[in-house]
Amino acid sequence: IFILRLKARNLVQPRLLQSPAAAAAAASVTAAYAVITATDEKTRDIVATDDFDIKKALPANYSKKFVVEIDAVNGEKDKLESRLAEVRDENSKLKDKLDLANLSYGELAKELESVQNQLAAEGSRCQKLESQIAAARKRLESAGSLENELEVLRQQISQVEQTMTTTQRQKSGGVWKWVAGSAEASDDE
Structure with missing residues (x-):
């Protein structure tokens, strides 16, 4: 006081x-x-x-009370200071964890960006492959129609060949047919 x-x-x-x-x-x-x-x-x-x-x-008991109260306040102060030190240590640890988490987050963000870039590259590659597959399907479909046209042409060729062979057989009977044919031809005249 x-x-x-x-x-x-x-x-x-x-x-x-x-x-x-x-x-x-x-x-x-x-x-x-x-x-x-x-x-x-x-x-x-x-x-x-x-x-x-x-x-x-002051009375004697009042000074003793005063000393006891001071000791109690000092004890509480010491407890609060130790608690404050604990909280500061915990705060320091949490800051370290936060720094580590931020570092990890940064690395993960870079990795995510890399994966997204790879995914975009794969997506464009897939689109190219899909367009190539679509072109190949169109060629296969046209190949099927070409096969049908080829079959029709083969049949036509085979009919033409048959007609030519029968006509040729009729026209050529060999030397004997020629001789016999010329005799018939001369008989007809």
């Missing part, structure tokens, strides 16, 4: 000067001193002087 002791003030009134402004200022100063003096007298009644020992004025 701190006790303030007031200094004894000189209560001499200030001299008044001759001007009205100075007189007004002096009056306000006088009023201020009067308020301070009244307050000082009340304070002097309440506050003990330095010559009087506070511990001697």
